Amino acid sequence: MVPAISLHAHAPDAGEPLEHYWSAVVGAGRANEGLRADWQRQLAEVQAACGFRYVRFHGLFHDDMFVYTEREDGTPVYNFQYVDALFDALLDAGVRPFVELGFSPRALARETETVFWWGAHGAPPTDLGRWSELVGRTVRHWVARYGLDEVRRWYFEVWNEPNLRGFFRGTRSEYLELYAATARAVKDVDAGLRVGGPATSNFVPDTRFDGETEDFTVHTATFGVDLDTLDWKPVWLDAFLSYCAANDLPADFVSAHPYPTDWALDEHGQGQKLTRGVDATPRDLAEIRRLVDASPFPDAEIHLTEWSSSSSPRDHAHDTVPAATFVVRTVLHGLGTVDSLAYWTFTDVFEEGGAGDEMFHGGFGMITLQGVPKPTFHAYRMLAGLGDRLLARTDGAVVTRDARGRVQALAYHYPAEEPRSVPASFDDRAVAERTAATGTPRRLELRVDGVASGASFQVEVLDETHGNAIAAWHALGAPTEPTRAETAALDRAARATAVRTVTAADDGVLALDVELAPWSVLALTQLA
Missing domain, CATH: 3.20.20.80 (Glycosidases)
Known part of the structure; x- marks a missing residue:
């Protein structure tokens, strides 16, 4: 595991x-x-x-x-x-x-x-x-x-x-x-x-x-x-x-x-x-x-x-x-x-x-x-x-605070199955596609205490199906000469990361327990 x-x-x-x-x-x-x-x-x-x-x-x-x-x-x-x-x-x-x-x-x-x-x-x-x-x-x-x-x-x-x-x-x-x-x-x-x-x-x-x-x-x-x-x-x-x-x-x-x-x-x-x-x-x-x-x-x-x-x-x-x-x-x-x-x-x-x-x-x-x-x-x-x-860091995540006292966190899953920096993919996309398919999911267990009771946080995820322009391009049939309408659709899809809201408990604790897909990046931001 x-x-x-x-x-x-x-x-x-x-x-x-x-x-x-x-x-x-x-x-x-x-x-x-x-x-x-x-x-x-x-x-x-x-x-x-x-x-x-x-x-x-x-x-x-x-x-x-x-x-x-x-x-x-x-x-x-x-x-x-x-x-x-x-x-x-x-x-x-x-x-x-x-x-x-x-x-x-x-x-x-x-x-x-x-x-x-x-x-x-x-x-x-x-x-x-x-x-x-x-x-x-x-x-x-x-x-x-x-x-x-x-x-x-x-x-x-x-x-x-x-x-x-x-x-x-x-x-x-x-x-x-x-x-x-x-x-x-x-x-x-x-x-x-x-x-x-x-x-x-x-x-x-x-x-x-x-x-x-x-x-x-x-x-x-x-x-x-x-x-x-x-x-x-x-x-x-x-x-x-x-x-x-x-x-x-x-x-x-x-x-x-x-x-x-x-x-x-x-x-x-x-x-x-x-x-x-x-x-x-x-x-x-x-x-x-x-x-x-x-x-x-x-x-x-x-x-x-x-x-x-x-x-x-x-x-x-x-x-x-x-x-x-x-x-x-x-x-x-x-x-x-x-x-x-x-x-x-x-x-x-x-x-x-x-x-x-x-x-x-x-x-x-x-x-x-x-x-x-x-x-x-x-x-x-x-x-x-x-x-x-x-505020805190480990291999895979950090927690920070800004000048207004709001908390942010950033986590990523760089799978251990790839021990190198991202391998280059020169002649075609084969190496890049193999790299993207490497790895198994990993849990993120994040706990931040001392926040305001009921404080709201935005959770945003970048992964293979969210915010991924080339995946959206493939979904359109990989057009070699995209039309203006296709380019606009690609742009909308490329900007659409997965976003949801979570809330801190009454005791001022924000607990996030999620599964991260390989290569995904998760950002957590306390809302004003």
Whole structure:
């Protein structure tokens, strides 16, 4: 018999602070996509429902944003109109930019080879002086437009995954020189602006591949080693922090991308793509916390600026309920370690590999291109409903209280039969469907005392038959080109989680004893 999830909380307890680190930052594809009306609508929706405070994306200096071009004689031309339109829309939606300074504009790129469908110039700039001038000119423009107090609340991250050859066609030493020039350019505008890096991809076993170049990622299958027995480390972090300390450079925050896999992107590396254990990400968060605490920059914030169950934009597991349960489990197991864990991404308006070929194509987004919410949207919405005081926790559930004294609880059933992070499902939905069918039910025994007599609570459940967009799509016959009416029906079904009301007893005790289906998530919220 599967042991029950059992948790008891006393509502008046002081508890401990609960930082909503999971909603600090969320990812998006590239800057130019943010000029689209559907992208902006979806950002406003996830901000309102999930509480995201910053958004990060690539391509700020890409040619389709027209920030930097050169005349025939080489004179720089700056144009911030597209960036202004985008950043105005972010701030109007209640979200701030987590600025990724990269990739190179074509006029400054050392090489012509690009990455992604949209042709990002991963080559470092030919002239660090002109790059620094570009960075400084851009930041000064933002200060003039939005005010110094506002821009001091932003973050400036240098490049994206420079350890991967396609994203940075240079060495680690060249990245560190680029970081130095960029950080100084930002700080020359104002010392109070926050800058950091190295924004590297994945964690790797020990320091085996922590060298000058990282144009592939580890494939531990080639070593015949159990992934979970290895000592995983963030790539380049030690070298980055040592370089900053030795050269009197700022490191206001450190960043990395802790995908729970032994591979980074489809085109990188060779061999079998493997998924690490279900505790991989919480262990990675604890490890980077330990490394920063022991570094010359113990007060540096930690922002993990990309994360999901895998780093593939064509992984059908992303569309499923297990992906949502994975989010909830990982977030709750990582409490108190880092400042942000940014889900990659909030929307399927995402073109690194070109447009998705159907509504449910395994894209990163928590909302489809058509605006239909996936289960991961519900996961973040339910997490946002937690309070700011943690009263009790166990493996499978937490109880919190908000500033108004109301109690919330969140429980999940991540079946023990799946010991890994959600396995990727690349070629078709077969692996994702097997994962969703894994596991047996588990009881939840939740008791909260000290609440008001007769207090009402809403119970909401996400599972395979409630709030599951792809299940609703299958129920419609899996249309390859849904009509507007079918899309509207899918949207309604995808938003319909199971909701009911329960009441505390006269003695001020709320007792909930229910059976959780495998992969289900349950949110309990005290009503006003």
